[in-house]
Amino acid sequence: MSQKLEATTEILSSADKFYGFFRNSMSDLANIFPAGFKSVQVIEGVEGSVGAVLFYSIVVGAISQSVKLRTEAINDAERSVTYKALEGDVLQLYKSYQFTLTVSNGSVKWTIEYEKALPLVPPPEIYMAFAFATTKAVDAYLLLSQ
Template sequence: MSKVLEVTPPIKSSPDKFYDFFKYHTGDLITVFPASFKSVQILEGEDGKVGCVKLWNYFIGGIPMTMKLRTEAINDAEKSITYKALDGDVIKLYKDFQFTITPGNGVAKWTIVYEKAAELVPPPEIYGVFAIAITEVVDLHLLNLTH
């Protein structure tokens, strides 16, 4: 049974710019947030399109991880993008793991939908903390671009 974890960290940049970053420029995370993101490779499709599949190498909690992510849905009217994990370390813990980013006025809402692979697996709270850190770094980056 799927469960939901939501975090809504504040943002000062415009929702349009924040949305645009996650739609077209997620690869920039390796230069914007090099402490956590080591590499990204497009395996299928193209940035900004549903079906784009990327392989990410990143660190979470100091542990090196990989995740193959597919862009599942893009809703320009609502400024929301949904990604689904297809493979990688997260799939060892969760048989289903997807997240949606929806920036609004003053907040970036991250909705993580997951299903544990086993009863003893903890909720993916570390990914909620990671989403907050990503939001802070991207927001600061976007604010610096406009000054």
Template sequence: MSKVLEVATPIRSSPDKFYDFFKNHTSDLLTVFPASFQSVQVLEGEDGKIGCVKVWNFIAGGISQMLKLRTEAINDAERTITYKAIEGDLMILYKVFQFTIAPGNGVAKWAIEYEKTTELVPPPEIYGVFSISITEVVDLYLLTH
């Protein structure tokens, strides 16, 4: 059974700019947040389109990881984007792992939906913390660019 971990972080940049960054420019995370994002490769489709598949190599919680993400849903009216993990290190711990980004006025919300492979697996709190870090770095970048 899936559960949802939600985090929210204040943002000072425009929600439209924040949304546009995650819809069309996520590969820029390599430049914006090089301490955590090591590489990204588009395997299918293109940024800003449902079905786009990318392989990310990143560090979260001090652990180097690989994750293949597919853009599952984009809702321009509500400014939400959902990405689903389809392969990678996270899939050892979680049968289901997907997250939705929803920037609003003064806040960016992340909802991480997950289903653990066993009861011994912890909730993905490390990724909630990682989402907050990403939000803070991207917000600062957008305020200065």
């Protein structure tokens, strides 16, 4: 059974620039947030388009992990992007895992939809904390580059 975890955090940068980064520039995350992203590679399609697949080497909660994500949906009018995990460590805990970020003026809402692999698996709160840390890093980068 699919479950959902949602949380919102503030941003100070322009909503359009923040959304544009997550829509088109995910491959820059290793340069902006090297403590969290060791590498990001486009392995299929064109970054910023539905169907693009990127491979991430990340550090979540001091644990090195990898994940292959496909861009599932892009909605420019609502400033939202949805990514789905195709392979990786996250799928050892969850049968399915996808997340959506929706950017508004002054805030970002993260929605993680997941199905636990086993009943005792906790909700993906550690991944939500990682999303918030990534939000802060990108927000700071965008503010400094304005």
